[in-house]
Amino acid sequence: MSKHLINKQENWARDSFRGFLYTNNENLIALEEYPNVIARKDFLTLAESSSRVALISGGGSGHEPAHLGFVGHGMLTAVVCGDLFASPSTSAILAAIRLVGRTNKAGVLMIVKNYTGDRLNFGLAAKRAQLEGINVDWVLVDDDIALIEEENQRDSSVGRRGLCGTVLIHKIAGALAEQRKSLKEIKEVLDFVLKGGHLRTIGVSLCGKAALPGEKNPVFDSQIEIGLGIHGEAGRRKVDLSNCKELVKSLFENYLLKSDHKEICLMVNNLGGLSNLELGVLTRDCADYLSEFKPDIKLRRIYSGTFMTSLNMNGFSVTMLNLENTHGQLIVDLLDARSEAPSWPRNRGADLATFELFKGTFGTSVKEENLKNSDNYLKFSSIDSSLAVLLETSLSKVCSGIIDLKDYLNTLDSVCGDGDCGNSLANISETICKHINEKKFNFDQPHQVLLELSEIFENGGGSLCILLSLFMSSATRAFAAKDLKVRNEQIFWIKRWNEALKMGIDAVQEYGRAKPGQRSIIDPLVVLNSFLEGYLKSYGTKQLDTKTLLKEIVDLVYESAQSTAKMQPRVGRASYVDPSLINSPDAGAFAISSIFTSIYKAYLMNE
Incomplete structure (x- = not known):
């Protein structure tokens, strides 16, 4: 009736x-x-x-x-x-x-x-x-x-x-x-x-x-x-x-x-x-x-x-x-x-x-050369060829690692989401690989790589992709040129990546409202940021070679991602699910762990 x-x-x-x-x-x-x-x-x-x-x-x-x-x-x-x-x-x-x-x-x-x-x-x-x-x-x-x-x-x-x-x-x-x-x-x-x-x-x-x-x-x-x-x-x-x-x-x-x-x-x-x-x-x-x-x-x-x-x-x-x-x-x-x-x-x-549409290029990234005469134009640091090769190898390795994990990430996501996290990240990874093959990244300019990645993630669909896009877009400002004389030293780039992490985390927390301990990508990123800040403060008394430093980061981020399995979700779809049904790591946090594992593997390949 x-x-x-x-x-x-x-x-x-x-x-x-x-x-x-x-x-x-x-x-x-x-x-x-x-x-x-x-x-x-x-x-x-x-x-x-x-x-x-x-x-x-x-x-x-x-x-x-x-x-x-x-x-x-x-x-x-x-x-x-x-x-x-x-x-x-x-x-x-x-x-x-x-x-x-x-x-x-x-x-x-x-x-x-x-x-x-x-x-x-x-x-x-x-x-x-x-x-x-x-x-x-x-x-x-x-x-x-x-x-x-x-x-x-x-x-x-x-x-x-x-x-x-x-x-x-x-x-x-x-x-x-x-x-x-x-x-x-x-x-x-x-x-x-x-x-x-x-x-x-x-x-x-x-x-x-x-x-x-x-x-x-x-x-x-x-x-x-x-x-x-x-x-x-x-x-x-x-x-x-x-x-x-x-x-x-x-x-x-x-x-x-x-x-x-x-x-x-x-x-x-x-x-x-x-x-x-x-x-x-x-x-x-x-x-x-x-x-x-x-x-x-x-x-x-x-x-x-x-x-x-x-x-x-x-x-x-x-x-x-x-x-x-x-x-x-x-x-x-x-x-x-x-x-x-x-x-x-x-x-x-x-x-x-x-009737006509307003014509303009507002949906297209403004080319850097068109901004150089602007008073607000930021000059960004570039890196030497060896670091550029490492960055390219790392990004390729990250993408292949995510693609290999697609089914596992879907399984983790299905516990409290719609089970498509792996598909989304794998599709984006394939797009990134295509961009690499087509030479669309300028690997000697980290800020350009981050901006390009941000645009790719923006069109990936789903909240996680938007959060990662927001993270990378915000992190870009950390690479504005400062003291170019020391740009090749380890400590200089640790500071830069530490600043990038902090800027990205702040943006994700502001717009995504995620906080540490609430089962999200924020958890491993905050742990990593704290580790780098501590390392910078102790630099001079505790110096690690790059390989050892990366290995410590991989272990730390992995443990943080695993610990999300015991957290009560407070953000995203997982917050609507009975906590007693969740006993596996957060899919996004595990993907972050996979990224740093892949970066470590890329470093070993380039030694």
Whole structure:
């Protein structure tokens, strides 16, 4: 059965109205006698003004934000909402007309969707209001084009249904009313749009009609339905869904476009259950279709969002408003006019024929030679050829070591993660090996190697890769040129790598929030940093040859990585896992240990 947030079904709509008013009560108000009548708070001022036409719309609930979300300055004066998918009563509509029109000499215009219940109830209310001396008229919105083919084959007195194009009519009428246009003038513009066939909407459902409370959820259908009504009425036809781009192409070519279209406005509408991610793809494909296949059509405005739903239907509608006519520029200006209605979008795409991406190289590393004239340019230390060879050998050895450990690292990661740590690091290692073969590293410049590695890790995916990218990027500053005369001495480079470690650790702790003892890559790195600091302080009394020093580092880092098996995780996904289930080292910490083991092996090879 379908599940909905509901108390009593008979009060569902009115409970929702009250929730809406709680968040919009600065500008909107509901009638005590008819809580389904919602109006602008300044309606009394408007009603006493003889120069501003009042606008009323409405219909069944379940289409929110239509219509109550479009009450406000620049749009509707009041709306009358019925129960779920049901027309509001004549008495409620008449109350709304009296509220905004009894003392309003400018008159009342009702904007009604073409459904039998709405036509009858709004029509009867209008007739009764006219008997009371209220100047009231209406326009009927019938923008659904799914049934055009069927109507051409038979005599239909029902006509086409009113869909999301109604929202554009609200906006056009509202802007005209704010300009103090007369009831006759407003109706003339709207009749031109509606009766001239300039407004066209097609709806698509990805899974049939929305399930109402108490109904069974729709049976999955591999096909999509084109032309489904917003109350669950059957669609025009069912088709297979290939992809969004092909679907959009079909909708434009089979339903929306006519040969005389030169300038248009689009409204891409979520019927309730479409994700924002999908809506973005749909909007992009609509604009791109016109750009690719109909470049002579100028897309003046495009609106995308949730405007008129069918409860929670997983689907959408596309509305096209033809602007290539005598009122084209006027309509664009009316759409652009200010509105304070809660659900009218504050942004829109303007004249997409002029759309272009800002050109620049902001995603590309700035070449060092282009920075040398900058006041903030840092000069970096270089190393002699023997150290450069050692650095290259070390990096190659590190990558091969990580690749060999791929399965083991995955196993360690699967204890408390998604088990892909080894895959991620192995893929990055293969990329690094490719860069080495293509001579993309300048091994005589450690800072350039670190920056290049940082960019590679940045695109590796996952938190560990980002942390390592952050570490290396931050560590780069440690190699800014200082005393170049001593750059080849052991102590000089120990200081540099010690500074690099500290800078990298500080950055990881600041942004990753990891601390020592919380089972992460921080643990072996902090231990190593402390060891190097101690070594530097005792230098002169305790001097080790490079080979012995590296061996001590390897043993120290390995022991630190192993000790993470006994730590209670406080960061990352491991922090969500029962600590009693974790009895193996952290995958990232073990990878750090592997790196220093590989560096030691590379040193032995270059002795």
